[in-house]
Every structure is written in structure tokens, then in C-alpha cells.
Amino acid sequence: MANFAHLVSLALEGSIRNRPTVAETTGGFRFLFCNSMSCDRLALEPAKRANRDLADPLTGIVRGHRRRANGFVAPDRSNSAVYNCIRSSTSATGGTTVRQEERQSEPALRVAAAQAEFDAGVTYLNTASLGLPPRRSLVALQQALNDWREGHANPSDYDRPVAAARTSYAGLVGVDPSAVAVGSQVSVFAGLVAAALPDPSEVLTVQGEFTSLVFPFLAQVGRGVRVREVPLENLADAVTARTVLVAVSAVQSADGRLVDLDALVEACAATRTRILLDTTQAVGWLPICAGRFAYTTGGGYKWLLAPRGTCFFTVQPDLMDELVPNNAGWYAGDKPWASIYGGPLRLARDARRFDVSPAWQSWVAQDPALSLLTEVGRDTLHAHALGLANRFRAAVDLPEGDSAIVSLDPGPDIDQWLDRAGIVASVRAGRIRLAFHINNTKDDADRAAEALAGQVRP
Numbered sequence: 001m002a003n004f005a006h007l008v009s010l011a012l013e014g015s016i017r018n019r020p021t022v023a024e025t026t027g028g029f030r031f032l033f034c035n036s037m038s039c040d041r042l043a044l045e046p047a048k049r050a051n052r053d054l055a056d057p058l059t060g061i062v063r064g065h066r067r068r069a070n071g072f073v074a075p076d077r078s079n080s081a082v083y084n085c086i087r088s089s090t091s092a093t094g095g096t097t098v099r100q101e102e103r104q105s106e107p108a109l110r111v112a113a114a115q116a117e118f119d120a121g122v123t124y125l126n127t128a129s130l131g132l133p134p135r136r137s138l139v140a141l142q143q144a145l146n147d148w149r150e151g152h153a154n155p156s157d158y159d160r161p162v163a164a165a166r167t168s169y170a171g172l173v174g175v176d177p178s179a180v181a182v183g184s185q186v187s188v189f190a191g192l193v194a195a196a197l198p199d200p201s202e203v204l205t206v207q208g209e210f211t212s213l214v215f216p217f218l219a220q221v222g223r224g225v226r227v228r229e230v231p232l233e234n235l236a237d238a239v240t241a242r243t244v245l246v247a248v249s250a251v252q253s254a255d256g257r258l259v260d261l262d263a264l265v266e267a268c269a270a271t272r273t274r275i276l277l278d279t280t281q282a283v284g285w286l287p288i289c290a291g292r293f294a295y296t297t298g299g300g301y302k303w304l305l306a307p308r309g310t311c312f313f314t315v316q317p318d319l320m321d322e323l324v325p326n327n328a329g330w331y332a333g334d335k336p337w338a339s340i341y342g343g344p345l346r347l348a349r350d351a352r353r354f355d356v357s358p359a360w361q362s363w364v365a366q367d368p369a370l371s372l373l374t375e376v377g378r379d380t381l382h383a384h385a386l387g388l389a390n391r392f393r394a395a396v397d398l399p400e401g402d403s404a405i406v407s408l409d410p411g412p413d414i415d416q417w418l419d420r421a422g423i424v425a426s427v428r429a430g431r432i433r434l435a436f437h438i439n440n441t442k443d444d445a446d447r448a449a450e451a452l453a454g455q456v457r458p
């Protein structure tokens with residue numbers, strides 16, 4: 001196996017060249033040093049500080065804990081970023097490649113192939129509310145519905161799409177599938193984290209955060225959990241030694257603003273504060289390295305193009321034992337089909353112990369949708385969505401932005417203007433919200449700009 005110094009030098013090289021670097025080892029393992037957005041720093045910073053044998057070469061898991069005065073076990077995060085964005089593509093657990101795109105066709109061809117699978121009869125800019133399914137998801141779902149109707153559906157048949165979706169999702173966010181749990185709602189996973197907080201605890205969040213990430217913590221105030229809400233731009237500065245957890249969405253649902261994740265991670269590292277990152281409005285267009293955060297959770301029915309009923313949760317492996325699997329049912333069992341009756345407790349050893357039994361048909365459609373997103377590749381998804389959002393912004397005289405969601409102050413009668421132009425968007429917090437995703441084209445951006453020019457303000 002290549003020695004660690006060699007891998008570190010490749011990570012540095014990748015960052016300098018501003019492109020991902022793949023290192024192949026003699027053992028047949030392939031490591032990826034990704035550097036899109038904040039991933040750059042992830043690969044580089046820990047590499048600078050690296051001493052020997054930081055991470056398990058296969059899972060990338062860094063061992064080591066320090067105990068905090070309050071009894072909350074704080075993992076040694078000094079090198080944690082090493083495993084966040086280094087991942088074996090030949091994982092023993094059968095994980096898919098993080099960046100399949102590197103061995104695939106040109107980005108434009110991949111985008112065109114993906115777009116051929118969508119069929120909206122309108123200019124659909126509403127993925128932030130509800131994503132559209134690609135054709136392959138409809139085909140799979142239709143088949144599953146027919147099988148069900150004709151009496152051929154078997155509950156255990158649904159295990160395959162759930163497992164495949166878990167693996168694809170793990171690839172998209174750069175962690176091992178063993179760190180991913182599945183469920184149906186964000187609020188359920190937020191509740192899991194909330195229930196594990198020591199009391200008293202301070203939870204920091206942002207003003208106007210999506211409720212599913214706030215209510216689970218507010219519901220705990222009776223036992224000494226305090227929720228502090230601050231403006232998004234002050235989040236990193238508001239972290240103090242008393243802050244046990246920051247619960248925040250990577251991309252704000254109301255207006256698409258992005259959290260400065262690098263600043264937040266840095267602030268939290270200094271105070272040993274954990275982060276629960278809601279990725280619902282991010283993963284699918286914004287590259288996120290889930291392993292950077294204690295916990296992440298994201299619903300599948302928007303940017304992951306699934307029907308309602310799929311959700312993912314990631315947890316850093318060394319934090320797993322601190323979470324009580326409050327929602328454990330038969331599907332959280334080590335071998336679910338062998339543990340459907342009675343005790344003793346025999347939970348999965350990995351993050352599957354946090355699984356909530358799946359809404360079957362939703363997963364049938366989620367799996368192919370994730371395969372489409374994986375085929376396009378997360379850098380291409382990002383460039384495409386942001387490119388369209390900025391094309392629209394330029395056409396309506398707005399400065400360039402960093403989000404695939406554009407939020408605007410609507411003039412009067414905006415609904416009529418949208419209707420007349422055949423544009424589907426949403427209004428949130430009194431502002432019009434346009435979301436650009438892989439199903440959208442330059443024509444969509446241009447049509448929206450033409451319809452809205454003069455009707456909206458920043």
C-alpha cells in the first residue's frame with residue numbers, strides 16, 4: 001500500500017492543481033482527494049498536520065477520543081478531515097465510486113443525457129419544494145406498482161433499492177455506506193440528536209431556519225436544552241464554549257443563502273462544538289463532505305428527485321455509540337429479517353441501527369434517481385445549477401450569487417406573471433424562490449428572466 005506521505009503529497013498536488021487527485025495503491029485501493037469548494041481545505045489542512053497512520057486506509061476513520069469535563073465524549077477532531085474527503089472506491093462494503101465522473105464522458109454530454117430523462121410540461125423552477133423524477137425512477141416505480149397490484153411484490157424485494165440508495169448517497173457525500181442511516185423525515189433524525197444532548201445544553205441555530213431542524217430541540221427545553229437563534233451571517237462568531245451543538249441547514253430553505261461551512265467548522269473545532277447539518281436543500285447540487293460534520297441529515301424529495309418518504313442521516317463513526325437508537329424497529333436489526341420478533345436487542349453495529357423502516361415504494365424511485373445524480377457527478381451538478389442561476393441573475397441585473405436558489409422580492413401580481421409564462425416556482429417568507437437543478441436548461445433560465453425582468457427586485 002502506498003505510504004501515507006505519498007497520499008498526502010498527492011492531496012497537496014491536487015489542491016495546487018485545483019482538481020481532484022486519485023491515488024491508486026498497490027493493494028488495489030483508490031483514494032480520492034476531492035477539492036471542490038470546501039473540500040479543497042479538507043484535503044489540504046489535515047494533510048499539513050498529518051503524522052503517521054491517521055486514518056484507517058479503507059474507511060478513513062480516525063480513532064481517538066478526548067473526554068470533556070461535562071462527560072460528553074469529544075472525539076479527537078484534529079485530523080478528522082482526512083476521512084471526510086478521502087474515500088476508497090473499492091470499498092469492501094461495496095461502496096460506489098465517489099467521483100465516477102472522472103472516468104466518464106464530458107460534463108455537457110452527461111448533463112444532456114440526464115436532461116433527456118425529464119419531461120416537465122412547464123418551466124419548472126420549484127425543486128426547492130419538490131423535485132421532479134427522472135424517467136428511470138418512474139419506470140422502476142411503475143414496475144414496482146404493477147408487481148404490487150398483481151400480487152408479485154415481496155417485502156424483502158425492497159431491501160435492494162434501499163441498500164443501493166444508501167451506497168449511492170454515501171458516494172455523493174463522501175462517506176462509507178456504514179455511516180449512513182435511512183428514514184423518512186429530517187425531523188426524526190434531528191429528534192434523535194436532540195434526545196442525546198446532555199442537559200443543560202446550548203443549541204445554536206439561525207433565525208428563520210426550517211422548523212424540522214428547530215422544533216426537535218425546542219421540544220427539549222423542559223429538561224434544560226436552550227436554543228439560541230442568531231442571524232445566519234453571525235453563526236460562526238456566535239459559537240461559544242457553552243454551545244454543545246450547532247443545528248443548521250447548509251442552504252437555507254427560505255431564500256437559498258449558504259452557510260459559510262469552513263468558518264463554522266473552524267469555530268466549532270475551537271470549542272469542541274458538534275454540528276448537525278441539514279443537507280436537504282444542498283446535496284444534489286452543492287458538494288458536501290458529510291464526514292466533516294458530527295451528523296448530517298437530508299430529505300430525498302427535493303434535490304435528490306425522489307417521492308416523499310426518503311431521508312438520509314450520517315454520523316461520524318466514533319459518535320455512533322452516544323446516540324440512543326430511539327426509533328429502532330425491526331429494520332434497525334443487524335439482520336432485519338431474522339429479528340422481526342422479540343428480544344434481545346440485536347441492532348446493526350453500523351449506522352443502520354438508526355434506520356427507520358423504509359417507505360418501500362419511495363425507495364424504489366430514490367435508487368435510480370441517485371444513480372442519475374451520481375452519473376452526472378457532483379461537480380457537474382454544481383456547475384450546472386449555479387451556472388443557470390447566475391445566467392438568470394445576470395439577465396435580471398442581479399450580481400452573481402453562490403446558490404442554485406434565487407430569492408427575489410416580487411412585485412404585485414407576480415402569480416399572474418408566472419402563470420402566464422408557464423413558470424412554476426414558490427413563495428417563501430414573502431419572497432419568490434426559484435430553484436435551478438439538473439432538469440433545467442438555459443432556456444428555462446432565459447424564459448424566467450424574460451417573464452420576471454422588471455417584476456422583481458433583489
Ligand SMILES: Cc1ncc(COP(=O)(O)O)c(C=O)c1O
Nearest residue numbers: 185186187210212249253280299
Ligand atoms: C432545510 C429543510 N429541512 C427539512 C425539510 C423537510 O423536513 P421533514 O423531512 O422533517 O419534513 C425541508 C423541507 O422543505 C427543508 O427545506
